[in-house]
Amino acid sequence: MKLCIMGTGYVGLVTGTCFANLGNEVVCVSGDENKINLLKQGKVPIYEPDLDELIEKNVKENRLFFDTDSEKSIQKSEIIFICKGTPSQPNGQVNLKYVEDAAIEIGRAINDYKIVVNKSTVPIGSGDWVSMIINDEQVKLNKKVPFDVVSCPEFLREGSAIYDVFFTDRIVIGSSSKNAIETMKKLYEPIINQTFETDLNPRPKTKVPLVVTDLTSAEMIKYAANSFLATKISFINEIASICEKVGADVTKVADGIGLDKRIGREFLNAGLGWGGSCFPKDLSAISQIAAEYGLSTQIINAVVQANKQQRSNIIKKAQELLKILKGKTIGVLGISFKPDTDDTRYAPAITIINNLIKLGARVKVYDPIVKDRPEDLSEKSIFCKDSYEVAENSHLLILATEWDEFIKLDFEKIKGSMSNSLIIDGRNVLDKEVLTNMGFTYIGIGR
Ligand code: UGA
Secondary structure (H helix, E strand, O other): OOOEEEOOHHHHHHHHHHHHHOOOOEEEEEOOHHHHHEEEEEEEEOOOOOOOHHHHHHHOOOEEEOOOOHHHHHHOOEEEEEEOOOOOOOOOOOOOHHHHHHHHHHHOOOOOOOOEOOOOOOOOOHHHHHHHHHHHHHHEEEEEEEEEEOOOOOOHHHHHHHHHHHOOEEEEEEOOOHHHHHHHHHHHHHHHHHOOOOOOOOOOOOOOEEEEHHHHHHHHHHHHHHHHHHHHHHHHHHHHHHHHHHHHOOHHHHHHOOOOOOOOOOOOOOOOOOOOHHHHHHHHHHHHHHOOOOOOOOOHHHHHHHHHHHHHHHHHHHHHOOOOOOEEEEEOOOOOOOOOOOOOOOOOOHHHHHOOOOOOOEEEEEOOOOOOOOOOOOOEEOOHHHHHHHHOOOOOOEEEEHHHHHHOOOHHHHHHHHHOOOOEEEOOOOOHHHHHOOOOEEEEOOO
């Protein structure tokens, strides 16, 4: 099929590349000429494992194209995916400007029947709103070309995006048009039936379930899924705090409850709390949507509050260990909000580093991929070339992001160069017993 992907961020690039790899002809469109030129030269503006190779392969095989001309790209495509950014505004509401611009472009360019797919996470009702904008633009140009709008939310995680697209747990298609649903099913058929060839591992052997529903329910599924996942994390973090007091190990508690199929082990890893561009934005948006109907989201509000608390808990732990933070050197390993991504939006590490600096500590940082100082990271933080430089003369080391290379560090060497042998494992990924035997004071989260 011929597809046009509007937006070249995480979702746009990954969706476009994966569909191209399944044999479709895909053009990814952005108004950002520099970005499109870079992509044409094979330079990928985001860090996502395996994405650059897959882009290169599909560009070479003439299935994946990049363009700034949205009109031409829309006109030659059967399905248009809106994959535009939907950032939060300061009041928590979603900024829909980019989605609106895309809908306007579609309305102006549309020349024959199109299926317009909302992949961006958009507030409930946005499907109808996109239809309205496309119609309004058509009226201005005296045309009435038919189209259908579909909500097909994305469930990929940064860091494992390609795997998540090909081996998703489910596909959700929401529309009132039978024709659009049938076409979408056809597009997703290789994923649903798992008939495509791949060397991605591990390959689940099961077919992918499909949920066909109305537009609004599909939009709600996305918000409910992210809210529930964030709830699981905040819940286990709260249990972790109790574990610390009573002397239990939250990792074992998570194993013990996670084996119950009704609960499930995933997203029960206690740590510094959730960050990234999705959970914070989506939980805030769902609260705003509820407020429009006079409802208050008490569970979601508590989940958000508990997540903020989790970041302060680390500062308390540092204060308990070091007593005075002023004049102390603290090393922080990891800046990105999770491993295998360069995304630092709402990253726990940034809040923690900034607060430690406010309290008078000198903070040294290192991240395997984040090399440029994010805008919201204190100017006073000191970037180091590697973890060993971070550890040198530090009074305390905090592991903030569970990058694989941190787990494999030479901790004997680290211990030898630190001023104190204190370590806070903010993600519970280090071997407590080994580190304790080495002479470290090891503080995890809830263990
Ligand atoms: C999340 C969802 O997992 C995806 O399904 C969804 O498509 C995406 O949002 C989105 O809406 O676009 P993402 O934010 O990329 O994906 O990353 P996650 O793997 O969900 O991690 C989110 C945060 O939760 C990270 O800060 C991570 O460290 C934290 N987390 C995750 C925990 O603290 N504990 C866990 O057990 C799992």
